[in-house]
Amino acid sequence: MSYIQKIVFEDFQLQNGVLQSKVILSYQLFGQSIGTAPLVLVNHALTGNSQVIGENGWWESLIGEQKTINTNKYTVLVFNIPGNGYQDENNLIENYQDFTTYDIANLFWKGIDSFKVNQVFAVIGGSLGGAIAWEMAAIRPKAIANLIPVATNWKASDWLIGNVLIQDLILNNSKNPIHDARIHAMLLYRTPESLQDKFNTKLQSAEGLFQVESWLLHHGEKLQNRFQLSAYKLMNHLLKTTDIFRNRNQSEVIKNITSNIHLVSVDNDYFFTANEIKTAFQEIKNYKNNAFYHEIKSIHGHDAFLIEFEQLNNILKPIFN
Structure with a gap:
């Protein structure tokens, strides 16, 4: 260890x-x-x-x-x-x-x-x-x-800088910043094909949510439980400075x-x-x-x-x- x-x-x-x-x-x-x-x-x-x-x-x-x-x-x-x-x-x-x-x-x-x-x-x-x-x-x-x-x-790139701005706005303005920024980020890290292949527009029967919504909410909660807001702000900001x-x-x-x-x-x-x-x-x-x-x-x-x-x-x- x-x-x-x-x-x-x-x-x-x-x-x-x-x-x-x-x-x-x-x-x-x-x-x-x-x-x-x-x-x-x-x-x-x-x-x-x-x-x-x-x-x-x-x-x-x-x-x-x-x-x-x-x-x-x-x-x-x-x-x-x-x-x-x-x-x-x-x-x-x-x-x-x-x-x-x-x-x-x-x-x-x-x-x-x-x-x-x-x-x-x-x-x-x-x-x-x-x-x-x-x-x-x-x-x-x-x-x-x-x-x-x-x-x-x-x-x-300009695309990256633009997305860093959106993330920064979420991190500084949302009531639930880490959770909400992570949900947006997950869509940038994957592709439409990847999500379609994974979920095939299926409902998460019990809650009336789509499986993709449930998966995104889960990722938001998971990061919220293990990551600090100031850490996310810094890491996100660094991306645009290269x-x-x-x-x-x-x-x-x-x-x-x-x-x-x-x-x-x-x-x-x-x-x-x-x-x-x-x-x-x-x-x-x-x-x-x-x-x-x-x-x-x-x-x-x-x-x-x-x-x-x-x-x-x-x-x-x-x-x-």
Whole structure:
């Protein structure tokens, strides 16, 4: 069992110049002792946390003994995005609009530095976690051997920014903010085909609700019971702040990243579209020949990176073997 450990940073300067008097970076380590094996950093998504393996592990199909990311072979490090409140309800951030994915990436590098590790074998993350992975590569372009952003992109799209705004309005104006924002978000993470396939417009006989309504209400309640409002506000806000080219020259940023880059999209993702990820891939190909594009085929949309484990394992196995 891996316990949560903490690093405290005092007077941490944010990208916008704000001095954050204290930031607590908590993390879990799995597999080999740090410094004795190649390091794999796994970045969690919006409602995720550092528990990637075991009973409640959100990527336990990928990570563990003899699995694709083999804990007998690698050290697996997972940071909690500060303010996500995982197992520490006091570690919350109220000034969420001051933070960007660049700040989180910067904190993650400071955390890695505290272990005296200079090279990371792989940084992998889905959705928000993958956006932070991109920011990490832009900050230290030669420190990551394999960069694997899954169902995400290096810059927030207008569609994403618009949806972040709707989520923020719900979170700040609803009487039932987490519950209601989650219901809206679930429709963005899935597709019309996925819901039709799952429910086929059936009624939930007893209550006169449709099954899809019952399922959405259940997801709203579930998140409400385990997530803090300030955490949701922060994670949602971070999604729109990603732009690895902010104040930087695009071609220089891409040229400088020495990592093998594996872009993984989902063919019908409505949140981070396959098309925008393909466009990024074409841009990278102008400067680098060690970039690769992979596509998960699924009716489930954005959430496929948490559902289609067989396809994801097949994509990742050659990288981690």
